[in-house]
Amino acid sequence: MMRTIRTLVVDDERYAREELTYLLSKFPDVQVVGEAESGEAAILKTVQLMPDVVFLDVEMPKMNGVEVAKVLVELKKVPLIIFATAYPQFAAEAFRINAIDYLLKPYDEEQLKQTIHRIEKIVYPSLPPDTAEKLGKLAVEADGEIDYILPQDILYMYRDEKVTKIITRTDNYEIRTTLKELESRLVPFSFFRIHKGYLVNLIYVSRLTPWFNGAYRLELEGLDEKLSVSRNYVKNLRERLEL
Template sequence: MDKINCVIIEDEIPAAEELSYIISKHESINVVGIAYDGKSGIEIIKRKKPNAVFLDINMPVKNGIEVAEVVKEFNDSIDIIFVTAYEKYAVTAYEIYALDYVLKPFVDDRINITINRLINKWHKAKNEVEKIPNMLNKIIDKIDKDKKLLKKIPCEKNGKIVLVNVKDIYYCYIQDDKTYVKTKNDKHIVGYNLCHLEEKTNFFRCHRSYLVNMDNIKEFYSWFNGTYKLVMNDEQKSEIPISRNNVRKLKEYFEI
């Protein structure tokens, strides 16, 4: 397995060095940067693009919760591991999908549990991504060519009706009680609801608010608490959630 790159953001230098030393004992993980305040930490994350961040909460300039929110907006796939002396932030931490919450002072055995959890997650995600090409071929083979499916969908754009080819749609979604279709670099309002679109396109219903065109998926990965995320092949590399209830359907499609 390729090494997992991580960044440490910790305002106490001895604590940062101790944590880096414990992590360095694991050959599968590489510390690519250390920052001693939240603002510098965000800059390192954007520059180094790590897989995981070990993040203190009480820090100058930007606290750890604020940093985590920025990180998740920047790249939702980056795993957050909070390392702090305070238990009171635990609920907030898990609300922003932290992988773990470790209390100071650091204990090797407890850090090792976190690291093993991180390694297992990334190892599983890598294996799943490598299976995608064959899986997508199986999905395409299952499409019933005899169904009367739509080839074009009428949509509204700037007061005009435009006909969008189904093959050019990456996903459909609901926002503010309106239904949209997303193309490679644009979006359009559509008059159909998601249920109707599902019947007429054979798109995959991955979430109550999303349909995805399986031909336009780039990759997918295990995300949080039994859920997954799809990464689309549009210009924005949009990430679409797969609800826990639909993970089973996804695995049935892929025969995994």
């Protein structure tokens, strides 16, 4: 099963983001999990999505790519950084902050291919076969048929008596796999336990609201229902979500 390199594309120009996203789509093991149009948004999305790689435009207003990179290298989970720019004079400074590559615009597909190979060697230096199999889609069997769910499409999941219910952006599923087992399978993705019986996808978290006795209510994008966050998990949740 194909391995997945979670990637964030950052550029203040929409067409530049679309071009790079299109070029990256040609690599089966690269998954663009988000885009950002400013330095501030790039930092927030890196914290929230925890990508393996950030393709970072250098020339952006207010906060340029080099300034963004200096923040990213201080995070708990530091992504690989690839600078992309039309200005080669930034190369020296880029490598001083541990960027692994430097792409010049307009993009050269052969150079991008070499960059992806370099990323693969760093992200998966010696990945065992059984681990690689866990980086694909989640199999859900019902009525003799098997549906395959992309982890990034899951909003949250919870345990209800003897079944685990999975809520995605478009459908709901029930499986007998325990929440604990699913949690271990989804380690490479942005899932977090907010309660003994609930796992949420941090990609979709939009708001935390104080509730009572130190607990919080959590809101997810595209979901009217509010989920309860046990006070035992609040501190770690905020550490995962915030700078």
